[in-house]
Amino acid sequence: MKVGLIGNPNVGKSLIFTQLTGIGVEISNFPPGTTIDIESGGVCYQREIVELVDFPGIYSLDGISDEETSVRRYLQEEHIDVIVPVLNASNLERNLYLLLQVAEYQLPGVVVVNMVDESEKAGIEIDFARLSDMLGCKVIAAAASEGRNVGDIIPVHFLTHGP
Ligand SMILES: Nc1nc2c(ncn2[C@@H]2O[C@H](COP(=O)(O)OP(=O)(O)O)[C@@H](O)[C@H]2O)c(=O)[nH]1
Ligand SMILES: [Mg+2]
Numbered sequence: 001m002k003v004g005l006i007g008n009p010n011v012g013k014s015l016i017f018t019q020l021t022g023i024g025v026e027i028s029n030f031p032p033g034t035t036i037d038i039e040s041g042g043v044c045y046q047r048e049i050v051e052l053v054d055f056p057g058i059y060s061l062d063g064i065s066d067e068e069t070s071v072r073r074y075l076q077e078e079h080i081d082v083i084v085p086v087l088n089a090s091n092l093e094r095n096l097y098l099l100l101q102v103a104e105y106q107l108p109g110v111v112v113v114n115m116v117d118e119s120e121k122a123g124i125e126i127d128f129a130r131l132s133d134m135l136g137c138k139v140i141a142a143a144a145s146e147g148r149n150v151g152d153i154i155p156v157h158f159l160t161h162g163p
Contacts (some may be wrong), residue, residue, distance in 0.1 A: 009057025
């Protein structure tokens with residue numbers, strides 16, 4: 001199973017990726033000949049290897065930047081089983097544009113709202129149950145810098161998609 005982490009720049013995708021994969025990361029240039037590196041690595045879960053892909057940060061799926069082009073081409077040309085949108089808890093609205101585009105492409109099984117440590121410090125209250133109802137999928141409130149709930153991300157897919 002191949003799972004891709006997608007989101008705006010600086011939402012914590014790479015930190016989540018590093019925490020889940022540890023070492024043993026492969027970097028591939030995709031599309032070939034571009035300067036955009038897309039890292040992928042293995043996560044072992046219940047004796048299955050899940051391939052996790054750390055996409056470069058993008059604001060939309062229809063732009064023409066190198067990052068947007070490479071992510072779009074990857075999604076079109078490589079097989080990805082599950083796309084996991086990662087949002088910044090302090091900036092939910094700004095992150096929704098990409099989320100809607102991803103949802104057009106593939107309904108997310110789970111959305112990660114990361115950096116809840118910072119939104120909590122800033123006094124931002126997020127009704128996660130309501131957000132989950134609105135989006136029609138599971139929402140994981142995570143703080144990757146503390147390792148909080150990062151381990152819940154992969155098991156969701158086994159529950160919803162099977163190994
Ligand atoms: N406070 C806080 N910082 C985080 C969290 N997750 C990531 N960061 C930090 O935010 C910055 C951007 O993270 P990164 O993983 O590179 O984001 P990416 O651009 O989405 O891959 C880094 O300095 C991380 O250490 C989090 O949950 N809380
Ligand atoms: Mg990154």
